Amino acid sequence: MTSAIKTSKLSKQYKKGVRQQQVSALLDLDLEIRRGEVFGFIGSNGAGKSTTIKILMGLIQATNGQAWLFERPVTDPAARLHVGYLSEHPHFHDFLTPLELLHLLGTMRQMERKTIARKSEELLGLVSLSEAANRKIRGFSKGMVQRLGIAAALLGDPDLLILDEPMSGLDPLGRHLVATIIRDLQRQGKTIFFSTHIIHDIETLCDRVGILVQGHQKYVGSIQEALYPAGNLFEITVRMPEQWAPAQTILGSLRLLWHKESLYNFELTEAEISSATQAVIAAGGGIVTLEPKRRSLEELFLDLSGKFGEKGQSDLTSPAS
Amino acid sequence: MHSFACIRALGLATLKGGLRDRLIQSLLLAGLFFLLSTLVFSSFSMRQPLEVAINYSLATVQILAILVTLFLGLNLLSREIETRAGYLLMGQPISRTVYLLGKFYGLCLLNFLIVAFFGLCAALSLPLVKIGLTNAPSIAWGNFFVAQLGILGISLLLGAVTLLFTALATSAVLPFLMTVGVWFIGQSTEAVKNYLEAGLTAQPMPPALKWLVTVAYYLFPNLSLFDFKVYAIYGLTIPPLLAGYALIYGLVYMVILLLLAATLFQKRDMT
Numbered sequence: 001m002t003s004a005i006k007t008s009k010l011s012k013q014y015k016k017g018v019r020q021q022q023v024s025a026l027l028d029l030d031l032e033i034r035r036g037e038v039f040g041f042i043g044s045n046g047a048g049k050s051t052t053i054k055i056l057m058g059l060i061q062a063t064n065g066q067a068w069l070f071e072r073p074v075t076d077p078a079a080r081l082h083v084g085y086l087s088e089h090p091h092f093h094d095f096l097t098p099l100e101l102l103h104l105l106g107t108m109r110q111m112e113r114k115t116i117a118r119k120s121e122e123l124l125g126l127v128s129l130s131e132a133a134n135r136k137i138r139g140f141s142k143g144m145v146q147r148l149g150i151a152a153a154l155l156g157d158p159d160l161l162i163l164d165e166p167m168s169g170l171d172p173l174g175r176h177l178v179a180t181i182i183r184d185l186q187r188q189g190k191t192i193f194f195s196t197h198i199i200h201d202i203e204t205l206c207d208r209v210g211i212l213v214q215g216h217q218k219y220v221g222s223i224q225e226a227l228y229p230a231g232n233l234f235e236i237t238v239r240m241p242e243q244w245a246p247a248q249t250i251l252g253s254l255r256l257l258w259h260k261e262s263l264y265n266f267e268l269t270e271a272e273i274s275s276a277t278q279a280v281i282a283a284g285g286g287i288v289t290l291e292p293k294r295r296s297l298e299e300l301f302l303d304l305s306g307k308f309g310e311k312g313q314s315d316l317t318s319p320a321s
Numbered sequence: 322m323h324s325f326a327c328i329r330a331l332g333l334a335t336l337k338g339g340l341r342d343r344l345i346q347s348l349l350l351a352g353l354f355f356l357l358s359t360l361v362f363s364s365f366s367m368r369q370p371l372e373v374a375i376n377y378s379l380a381t382v383q384i385l386a387i388l389v390t391l392f393l394g395l396n397l398l399s400r401e402i403e404t405r406a407g408y409l410l411m412g413q414p415i416s417r418t419v420y421l422l423g424k425f426y427g428l429c430l431l432n433f434l435i436v437a438f439f440g441l442c443a444a445l446s447l448p449l450v451k452i453g454l455t456n457a458p459s460i461a462w463g464n465f466f467v468a469q470l471g472i473l474g475i476s477l478l479l480g481a482v483t484l485l486f487t488a489l490a491t492s493a494v495l496p497f498l499m500t501v502g503v504w505f506i507g508q509s510t511e512a513v514k515n516y517l518e519a520g521l522t523a524q525p526m527p528p529a530l531k532w533l534v535t536v537a538y539y540l541f542p543n544l545s546l547f548d549f550k551v552y553a554i555y556g557l558t559i560p561p562l563l564a565g566y567a568l569i570y571g572l573v574y575m576v577i578l579l580l581l582a583a584t585l586f587q588k589r590d591m592t
Binding site for chain 1 (some may be wrong): 323326330331342391414415567590591
């Protein structure tokens with residue numbers, strides 16, 4: 001199966017300041033995104049996410065290494081023919097109306113006039129901008145601009161969508177809309193590559209995740225592998241009678257994670273489940289939950305970036321924040 | 322074919338942007354006012370009201386076309402890169418050259434419309450100036466038309482200069498100042514060169530200065546070549562060779578500028 005995106009030793013250095021000091025924004029990125037998968041790209045500000053996306057879209061040139069879209073080098077404009085792109089904080093020609101903008105983009109994507117008109121109406125409806133179709137973009141709110149950006153990225157029915165912070169600036173309804181669109185596109189077999197700060201989006205939408213830390217690729221793998229590390233660890237929460245102490249049973253040998261009133265939470269291996277549950281029942285207790293031990297992506301990210309325990313300094317946010 | 326369709330679409334969008342820009346709209350209104358005032362100002366001349374009217378109206382069209390070129394030209398790239406509005410377009414399956422040419426095409430369209438519209442307004446005002454004048458010379462309409470084409474040539478050359486500078490610079494101020502500089506130098510290099518070569522100076526000029534003037538003459542666009550106002554004012558015959566040379570010179574210079582701009586723009590990082 002051919003890959004939708006492939007990079008090999010992709011690096012980018014910028015020259016900054018009067019002394020033209022070299023700053024590495026990206027170092028030796030090796031990435032392969034398969035067709036039909038949803039790939040999330042996370043990292044703090046300045047980690048190199050947008051740099052990678054800009055190289056893929058031909059907006060900046062790599063200092064070293066190569067990148068391909070559908071086996072074509074990204075330096076070839078034709079490589080972007082089947083790619084929809086949404087930039088971070090998108091800006092449009094605000095003197096145009098959404099319909100005029102989509103017409104312009106459709107022409108560039110070699111679409112026929114009739115098809116552009118039909119698809120434009122359809123997409124503006126999808127992102128709830130039908131009523132603003134003939135209004136100048138100048139008067140749009142941030143969320144409306146973002147939604148228009150999504151419509152623009154979807155024009156031409158692209159096989160690959162590259163979205164830089166697609167949820168940025170959206171209210172909860174807008175975020176739900178984008179998440180729904182991504183899931184629909186996934187069902188249609190489209191490839192989606194998106195960067196985000198919002199861990200929840202990655203966990204709920206992505207098949208695989210890539211983590212960048214200061215331009216270095218620290219992790220690429222499936223969400224399952226990232227969240228459920230090897231070792232088959234589980235967590236059990238039990239409700240025990242008063243005056244009960246773990247030391248009285250086999251549970252005493254397990255790692256107690258937390259304890260609140262009559263509730264106890266232990267970490268255990270798959271092999272220990274049977275004896276532990278029997279011990280709980282024998283002691284007159286009850287099992288509240290038993291689930292595979294799961295670490296959050298945020299924990300993984302902080303772990304990889306060496307900032308575990310400095311959560312407050314992370315740029316990553318949960319949906320509630 | 323696809324590239325031509327893209328250039329056309331980008332050009333039309335740029336034209337829309339120009340016509341919907343408040344600053345350009347204000348300039349056009351001011352231009353209309355100045356053209357109407359031709360009728361008043363020409364009457365101040367006792368001897369040559371028609372000549373004054375032709376000169377005044379052509380100068381108005383020229384100033385207007387150049388100002389529009391300067392302001393729109395800067396918006397074409399500098400503001401698009403600053404606001405990142407151009408990222409969406411450059412992320413499409415088109416080359417940077419197509420993007421640049423599309424922008425230039427839009428500038429050409431807007432300049433053509435402005436020169437055509439204001440040229441027409443000027444042409445309509447001239448017969449009004451002539452009313453009541455005895456022994457007024459006839460208007461050399463052909464020359465008047467060629468003078469308008471000359472104005473279009475100057476504004477398009479300056480547009481290409483603006484594109485070259487904006488392809489290089491990261492801010493809008495520098496290209497603006499540099500284009501204004503080119504405009505002033507381009508208008509006078511030929512006159513200065515001729516003056517020095519004729520040996521009319523009171524003291525002999527240092528060879529380095531002569532060399533500098535010669536370099537400037539060949540490096541900067543010779544905008545005075547496109548100035549046919551005198552021919553239009555006095556109804557003099559325009560030498561076909563001069564008009565042909567101006568046309569070829571303008572086209573070649575513009576192509577060189579656009580090629581340079583495209584080469585530089587191709588390598589530029591949109592950070």
